[in-house]
Amino acid sequence: MKVLKFGGKSLSNGEPIERAVNIIKEEARTGAIAVIVSARGQSTNLLLDLYARAVQGKNFEKELENFMDLQYMQGLDADLNAYQQEVGAVLHALQLIGIDSERARDRVLAYGEVISARTVASLLRREGLEAVFVDARDLLYARATANETVVDFPRSKSSTLAFFNSLQAHQIPVITGFIASDPTGRTITLGRNGSNYTATLIASFIRASEVQNWTDVDGVYTASPKYVKGAQRIPHLSYREANELANFGANVLHAKTILPLVESGIPLKICSSLAPGRQGTLIDENGSGKGIKAVTTVEDVSLVSIEGRGLLGKVGIDARIFSALSSRNVSVRLISQASSERGIGFVINKEDAAAAEHALTTEFKDELEHGSISHIRIDSDMAIIAIVGRHNYSLEKAIYGLRRNKVWMHLISNSINGEQISLVIDNKSLKKAVNVVHNQVFGAIKSLNLFAFGKGTVGGRLLDQIIETGDEVVKRRNLKINIVGVADSVRMIFNEDGLGRNWKQELAESDQESSLADIIFRLGESGLENIVIADNTSSQELAEQYPVLVNSGFDIVASNKKANSISYEFYQNLRNNLKRKGKLFYYETNVGAGLPLIDTIKHLHNSSDRIERIRGVFSGSLSYIFNNYSIQDKDFSAVLTEAKNLGLTEPDPREDLSGLDVARKLIILAREVGLKPELEDVSVQSLVPECVSDSKDYAELYSRKEEVDAYFEQIKRGLTEEEVLRYVGDLEVKENRLTVSLVKVSRNSPLGNIKNADSIFEIYTESYGAQPIIIQGAGAGSEVTARGVYSDLLRIGGQY
Ligand SMILES: NC(=O)C1=CN([C@@H]2O[C@H](COP(=O)(O)OP(=O)(O)OC[C@H]3O[C@@H](n4cnc5c(N)ncnc54)[C@H](O)[C@@H]3O)[C@@H](O)[C@H]2O)C=CC1
Numbered sequence: 001m002k003v004l005k006f007g008g009k010s011l012s013n014g015e016p017i018e019r020a021v022n023i024i025k026e027e028a029r030t031g032a033i034a035v036i037v038s039a040r041g042q043s044t045n046l047l048l049d050l051y052a053r054a055v056q057g058k059n060f061e062k063e064l065e066n067f068m069d070l071q072y073m074q075g076l077d078a079d080l081n082a083y084q085q086e087v088g089a090v091l092h093a094l095q096l097i098g099i100d101s102e103r104a105r106d107r108v109l110a111y112g113e114v115i116s117a118r119t120v121a122s123l124l125r126r127e128g129l130e131a132v133f134v135d136a137r138d139l140l141y142a143r144a145t146a147n148e149t150v151v152d153f154p155r156s157k158s159s160t161l162a163f164f165n166s167l168q169a170h171q172i173p174v175i176t177g178f179i180a181s182d183p184t185g186r187t188i189t190l191g192r193n194g195s196n197y198t199a200t201l202i203a204s205f206i207r208a209s210e211v212q213n214w215t216d217v218d219g220v221y222t223a224s225p226k227y228v229k230g231a232q233r234i235p236h237l238s239y240r241e242a243n244e245l246a247n248f249g250a251n252v253l254h255a256k257t258i259l260p261l262v263e264s265g266i267p268l269k270i271c272s273s274l275a276p277g278r279q280g281t282l283i284d285e286n287g288s289g290k291g292i293k294a295v296t297t298v299e300d301v302s303l304v305s306i307e308g309r310g311l312l313g314k315v316g317i318d319a320r321i322f323s324a325l326s327s328r329n330v331s332v333r334l335i336s337q338a339s340s341e342r343g344i345g346f347v348i349n350k351e352d353a354a355a356a357e358h359a360l361t362t363e364f365k366d367e368l369e370h371g372s373i374s375h376i377r378i379d380s381d382m383a384i385i386a387i388v389g390r391h392n393y394s395l396e397k398a399i400y401g402l403r404r405n406k407v408w409m410h411l412i413s414n415s416i417n418g419e420q421i422s423l424v425i426d427n428k429s430l431k432k433a434v435n436v437v438h439n440q441v442f443g444a445i446k447s448l449n450l451f452a453f454g455k456g457t458v459g460g461r462l463l464d465q466i467i468e469t470g471d472e473v474v475k476r477r478n479l480k481i482n483i484v485g486v487a488d489s490v491r492m493i494f495n496e497d498g499l500g501r502n503w504k505q506e507l508a509e510s511d512q513e514s515s516l517a518d519i520i521f522r523l524g525e526s527g528l529e530n531i532v533i534a535d536n537t538s539s540q541e542l543a544e545q546y547p548v549l550v551n552s553g554f555d556i557v558a559s560n561k562k563a564n565s566i567s568y569e570f571y572q573n574l575r576n577n578l579k580r581k582g583k584l585f586y587y588e589t590n591v592g593a594g595l596p597l598i599d600t601i602k603h604l605h606n607s608s609d610r611i612e613r614i615r616g617v618f619s620g621s622l623s624y625i626f627n628n629y630s631i632q633d634k635d636f637s638a639v640l641t642e643a644k645n646l647g648l649t650e651p652d653p654r655e656d657l658s659g660l661d662v663a664r665k666l667i668i669l670a671r672e673v674g675l676k677p678e679l680e681d682v683s684v685q686s687l688v689p690e691c692v693s694d695s696k697d698y699a700e701l702y703s704r705k706e707e708v709d710a711y712f713e714q715i716k717r718g719l720t721e722e723e724v725l726r727y728v729g730d731l732e733v734k735e736n737r738l739t740v741s742l743v744k745v746s747r748n749s750p751l752g753n754i755k756n757a758d759s760i761f762e763i764y765t766e767s768y769g770a771q772p773i774i775i776q777g778a779g780a781g782s783e784v785t786a787r788g789v790y791s792d793l794l795r796i797g798g799q800y
């Protein structure tokens with residue numbers, strides 16, 4: 001015989017109860033079944049409310065009407081009106097006496113299951129099945145102790161067997177879950193998960209072939225889907241694993257509830273009544289073998305720590321701690337003790353914190369006074385993350401991920417059989433931590449949560465590239481990049497679930513003012529893991545805040561060159577800070593846009609080869625300008641406007657014309673090869689003609705374009721047929737000399753030969769001698785630069 005148990009939500013009015021009836025009909029076709037039911041929908045809560053009103057002497061008639069309205073179903077042969085009278089009479093008696101007692105409360109609660117079983121039996125009869133209502137108070141017996149309800153197994157077993165033996169073939173018992181009789185014949189409830197307990201008890205007494213637990217979820221998940229979007233259903237678990245999961249907060253059957261099945265070896269299936277065809281989770285003796293099964297969480301626990309030299313080598317301290325706790329009925333969930341015995345830490349339920357503190361400070365009053373125990377501290381707002389299942393490196397992986405994400409672990413405990421590892425963390429880090437640990441131990445799709453500053457030429461294209469290629473990146477790299485926010489200099493938007501193609505419009509319509517402090521705060525509070533900041537602005541203020549971003553636990557990618565080219569002191573402090581915090585900062589696009597330049601230079605510098613000189617056309621925009629201006633019959637200002645419109649120039653093109661942008665690039669490369677230059681050390685030939693150098697902004701400079709054009713026309717007239725102009729950066733390492741100048745070069749030389757917005761870098765090293773390594777290609781432009789930033793992002797993602 002199979003035992004089918006239905007939870008309250010699966011029996012709610014409308015579709016749920018219709019589906020439940022269909023499931024029972026289907027299963028009845030395959031053989032003998034028994035059905036156990038919980039109270040329907042919200043019935044238990046409503047009854048609790050009715051009970052509370054009655055014992056407080058309040059009116060309850062309207063609430064009772066509402067309760068009965070929810071129970072009512074058309075065309076049933078069960079007479080529910082009689083129950084309305086009966087519940088009303090019980091409540092009325094309670095209202096008169098006003099005594100609050102557990103048995104009285106249980107008596108009222110029992111109506112939820114009784115009406116539910118009557119209703120289901122009646123619906124089944126309407127479908128032509130021989131269903132009989134069974135009140136479990138005639139089958140199960142239990143007594144209340146100080147802490148729990150204890151079942152009288154022999155008596156319950158014999159009455160259950162007697163009843164089942166009296167059943168006729170084809171009869172389907174529909175049994176009330178949750179309730180039993182106490183030794184005086186009063187109603188007693190079976191506690192948390194009570195209806196499940198009814199099902200597993202009855203199944204074990206009658207030696208059922210399996211228990212099906214029909215509920216509103218389709219099985220046990222690798223983590224709570226409330227926290228982890230990518231959590232997966234677990235097809236198969238062993239009783240032991242299920243027990244660990246239950247102890248550590250998973251929405252499975254309570255550990256005590258599984259016990260009757262363990263002892264009799266009956267498999268349990270967790271099935272979704274919302275999607276009956278879907279495979280659920282099977283729990284049996286064997287499970288599916290080794291491997292991590294789930295990452296579960298327990299919120300709101302308290303961590304107790306007792307420390308002091310008085311604990312050192314002293315026998316009996318633990319015994320005193322636990323007997324003090326047990327005298328106050330405080331149960332310990334986890335424990336960890338230093339081998340020196342100088343300290344002991346353990347976790348209890350938050351609601352027991354005050355009792356535990358009182359018990360312990362009383363027990364260790366003398367030691368606290370003498371100072372041999374320095375403190376007994378209780379930290380509430382803690383949470384437990386438990387990794388359930390066997391895997392050699394799961395702890396290392398979890399710790400690595402948590403450290404990267406700045407989640408502090410207060411206590412780590414590993415079970416003796418190696419099947420469970422628990423980590424105690426702050427409650428507020430729970431969402432982030434469970435995602436990190438889940439991704440680390442399952443090697444599941446990792447999430448990278450990106451907040452992007454700047455949505456212009458580079459930033460805007462980057463976001464579109466990420467959205468366009470997101471599925472591919474998930475497939476090929478197991479990495480999901482969520483754009484959780486975008487800010488420009490005016491506005492910002494934030495969406496923890498990830499922005500989509502509409503981000504531009506959402507940002508344009510946003511009424512949230514762009515504020516770095518708010519962004520840091522919201523990212524910190526979000527509980528998101530693996531947060532990366534993309535800086536595609538040219539803002540120095542933002543660059544100066546990188547240390548704050550790093551301290552907040554974020555990695556950074558930047559096309560913005562400022563952080564690497566302001567003072568050397570800032571540059572070095574930032575690197576120290578990154579190292580200390582274990583954070584990453586990639587900026588390949590700072591020089592040469594998408595070209596693999598900075599990495600190559602890093603490699604060469606870190607190898608035994610010595611870089612002696614780097615010379616070339618460092619600026620993509622000026623490359624474009626001089627490539628075209630040298631050979632076309634156009635005004636300089638016209639070509640400059642073309643470059644600006646193509647997104648090649650700096651946001652303020654005066655940074656290109658003044659040579660500042662190339663100077664920054666030289667500084668960045670020089671620092672990569674170990675020099676410590678400041679911007680003022682670079683000798684720069686500015687391209688801004690003296691006559692317009694007092695322009696207060698680019699608009700004013702451009703309004704004086706005739707003077708600019710005349711200046712460049714004169715330079716151009718000085719060129720021979722064979723010559724072209726190139727704006728060249730030169731880093732002479734040994735001499736510690738950095739220069740930027742406009743030079744005439746032969747059209748046929750490597751520098752003279754470049755096209756479009758190409759940059760070219762000649763890298764002279766000791767071993768390559770006079771033949772430099774040449775890196776050449778587009779040195780500016782939205783597409784290539786955004787790609788470069790994207791690559792940096794993927795490199796960071798690869799390290800999660
Ligand atoms: N355009 C190119 O080819 C290349 C550009 N870069 C660098 O990329 C960065 C961006 O350049 P573009 O996209 O061309 O500039 P852009 O002018 O098109 O975009 C700049 C964006 O930054 C935003 N912004 C400015 N200050 C901000 C702040 N404090 N907070 C938030 N947002 C802010 C602006 O609102 C704008 O959305 C620059 O640092 C540039 O040097 C690097 C390599 C090549």
Ligand SMILES: N[C@@H](CC=O)C(=O)O
Nearest residue numbers: 619620621649650780
């Ligand atoms: N304005 C810059 C853009 C890239 O850094 C350039 O032209 O190179």
